[in-house]
Amino acid sequence: MAVAALPDxxxxxxxxxxxxxxxxxxxxxxxxxARVPSPFPVHRWDDHVPQAVVLPTSAEQISEVVKLANRxxxxxxxxxxxxxxxxxxxxxRHGIVVDVKLMNRILEIDVDDRTVTVQxxxxxxxxxxxxxxxxxxxxxxxxxxPCSLVGGRIxxxxxxxxxxxxxxxxxxxxxxxxxxxxGEIVRVGDGGGRKIRKSSTGYQLKHLFMGHxxxxxxxxxxxxxxxxxxxxxxxxFFAFRDxxxxxxxxxxxxxSGVATLAGVVLFDEWKLEYLRRDDEAYIxxxxxxxAVVAVAAYGxxxxxxxxxxxxxxxxxxxxxxxxxxxxxxGDWASRHDRYATPLHGRTPGGQVVPMSWHCEDASIxxxxxxxxRERWHAIAAGLRERFDLFDDWxxxxxxxxxxxxxxxxxxxxxxxxxxxxxxxxxxxxxxxxKRELARVAIESGGSISAxxxxxxxxxxxxxxxxxxxxxxxxxxxxxxxxxxxxxNPGKYxxxxxxx
Amino acid sequence: MIGFRLAAQKPPExxxxxxxxxxxxxxxxxxxxxxxxxxxxxxxxxxWETQRIVDSRWEHLAWMHxxxxxxxxxxxxxxxxxxAED
Numbered sequence: 001m002a003v004a005a006l007p008d009x010x011x012x013x014x015x016x017x018x019x020x021x022x023x024x025x026x027x028x029x030x031x032x033x034a035r036v037p038s039p040f041p042v043h044r045w046d047d048h049v050p051q052a053v054v055l056p057t058s059a060e061q062i063s064e065v066v067k068l069a070n071r072x073x074x075x076x077x078x079x080x081x082x083x084x085x086x087x088x089x090x091x092x093r094h095g096i097v098v099d100v101k102l103m104n105r106i107l108e109i110d111v112d113d114r115t116v117t118v119q120x121x122x123x124x125x126x127x128x129x130x131x132x133x134x135x136x137x138x139x140x141x142x143x144x145x146p147c148s149l150v151g152g153r154i155x156x157x158x159x160x161x162x163x164x165x166x167x168x169x170x171x172x173x174x175x176x177x178x179x180x181x182x183g184e185i186v187r188v189g190d191g192g193g194r195k196i197r198k199s200s201t202g203y204q205l206k207h208l209f210m211g212h213x214x215x216x217x218x219x220x221x222x223x224x225x226x227x228x229x230x231x232x233x234x235x236x237f238f239a240f241r242d243x244x245x246x247x248x249x250x251x252x253x254x255x256s257g258v259a260t261l262a263g264v265v266l267f268d269e270w271k272l273e274y275l276r277r278d279d280e281a282y283i284x285x286x287x288x289x290x291a292v293v294a295v296a297a298y299g300x301x302x303x304x305x306x307x308x309x310x311x312x313x314x315x316x317x318x319x320x321x322x323x324x325x326x327x328x329x330g331d332w333a334s335r336h337d338r339y340a341t342p343l344h345g346r347t348p349g350g351q352v353v354p355m356s357w358h359c360e361d362a363s364i365x366x367x368x369x370x371x372x373r374e375r376w377h378a379i380a381a382g383l384r385e386r387f388d389l390f391d392d393w394x395x396x397x398x399x400x401x402x403x404x405x406x407x408x409x410x411x412x413x414x415x416x417x418x419x420x421x422x423x424x425x426x427x428x429x430x431x432x433x434k435r436e437l438a439r440v441a442i443e444s445g446g447s448i449s450a451x452x453x454x455x456x457x458x459x460x461x462x463x464x465x466x467x468x469x470x471x472x473x474x475x476x477x478x479x480x481x482x483x484x485x486x487x488n489p490g491k492y493x494x495x496x497x498x499x
Numbered sequence: 500m501i502g503f504r505l506a507a508q509k510p511p512e513x514x515x516x517x518x519x520x521x522x523x524x525x526x527x528x529x530x531x532x533x534x535x536x537x538x539x540x541x542x543x544x545x546x547w548e549t550q551r552i553v554d555s556r557w558e559h560l561a562w563m564h565x566x567x568x569x570x571x572x573x574x575x576x577x578x579x580x581x582x583a584e585d
Contacts, residue, residue: 233568333560
């Protein structure tokens with residue numbers, strides 16, 4: 001694909017804004033910022049390589065870069081940790097990647113009003129390490145906890161493993177400053193007031209500028225919740241003889257009313273089959289174990305112990321078998337850090353091949369989980385029948401609502417992909433499969449994504465179907481705020497706003 | 500001179516656990532080498548290297564627990580209390 005050359009003066013102008021040491025045009029700097037961990041067409045890597053990378057150190061620098069991009073009509077793509085699973089940080093039209101990793105400072109800790117204000121390049125694990133001596137935690141806890149960054153969490157409106165207790169990114173971010181697609185710097189919150197949690201003044205713009213996958217601006221500062229560090233953690237994994245019993249137990253646990261409950265997870269038979277094959281915690285499990293339910297709780301030590309007893313009773317009364325402390329504590333701890341897990345999959349003949357972990361997510365109502373599970377696995381089986389490069393690693397469902405662990409579930413089917421084997425035919429089949437997975441989610445009354453976003457090839461085709469008339473509003477907002485379509489163009493079918 | 504010798508760190512012989520899995524050290528599972536013969540090859544590991552990886556894993560999990568809470572409550576202990584109460 002031909003790439004329009006950058007204007008001759010642009011690199012020099014970027015250097016004038018950010019400094020010589022903060023502008024990169026070398027091959028490794030560009031190619032390493034072309035992809036994220038979501039399935040990526042490695043056979044067409046060149047299609048997504050940016051033409052320049054800048055690592056700014058201030059909001060003012062980012063503002064000037066964005067204004068420059070508008071003058072030259074060059075795309076700008078924001079990038080934080082680059083750990084997203086829906087391509088938000090992948091350049092669709094090349095251009096300039098604005099990487100915020102150098103903006104990683106804590107600007108203020110306000111113990112009195114319980115806020116911490118940070119730059120977007122800080123990571124949650126590092127932030128919580130700084131907060132620990134003060135007795136606090138920032139409990140935004142994705143599976144990429146050690147490597148994703150606050151700016152990306154806002155850009156994707158991330159989901160947290162312990163969100164049912166502490167809330168998700170949207171609940172933990174009080175307000176933030178961002179550079180709009182035309183370069184102005186504004187702050188958005190519930191209303192005004194950098195540290196105000198609840199306001200009825202004006203439009204609720206905080207939510208508009210969360211989860212836009214970099215299409216509406218670049219976050220430059222955020223004021224976050226400062227949460228008391230839990231005294232105690234409890235996690236328990238229960239084994240079940242069939243999926244239906246586990247599914248019912250999941251609801252019993254989620255609806256228990258235990259205030260310290262932070263999440264409930266359901267693993268299906270396909271997941272167990274995969275884990276029993278390739279995960280040391282599950283290999284020794286007996287054949288009767290067909291599904292697993294996990295719970296986790298956090299809080300004051302006496303509250304956690306009391307709640308944990310209630311949860312253990314519920315699990316036991318639902319015919320669940322406690323799998324022991326080693327699995328319960330070890331497996332739970334590993335869920336904070338899934339990106340560090342080296343992975344392999346199997347060909348249909350059982351041979352080990354190097355595979356990347358990919359999970360396709362949706363928001364699914366508890367009542368629809370059995371039906372969606374069957375339909376999703378059928379789609380995965382269709383892929384595996386045609387191509388050796390896919391492996392079905394099973395499904396899990398995770399309590400999805402903030403502060404109230406019931407109702408809908410973040411539901412994911414994990415599919416191993418042997419990415420070195422991509423070609424146009426297998427990529428097209430994958431895109432078709434993604435579209436069908438999304439269709440099942442919508443047909444069941446769910447949403448295409450609970451966590452990752454929905455702007456990749458395939459699934460994005462159904463965003464207008466899910467949003468209905470609201471998608472036209474989305475296009476009008478995009479065109480109004482980004483008149484030149486420079487801010488991460490090509491995402492979410494938003495080019496249609498300019499036709 | 501004392502140097503590293505692979506022969507002195509030879510892992511124990513494998514025991515079959517399932518159709519797909521073997522074991523050399525207690526609770527340390529390995530993919531059956533026969534299933535790693537076409538696309539990915541198993542490497543020879545000295546015993547200390549396997550032990551280091553396993554120990555590091557436990558250290559990592561403890562470190563991760565410590566990021567979220569001061570203590571971890573034992574389900575086994577609570578279950579014993581529940582049984583005593585019943």
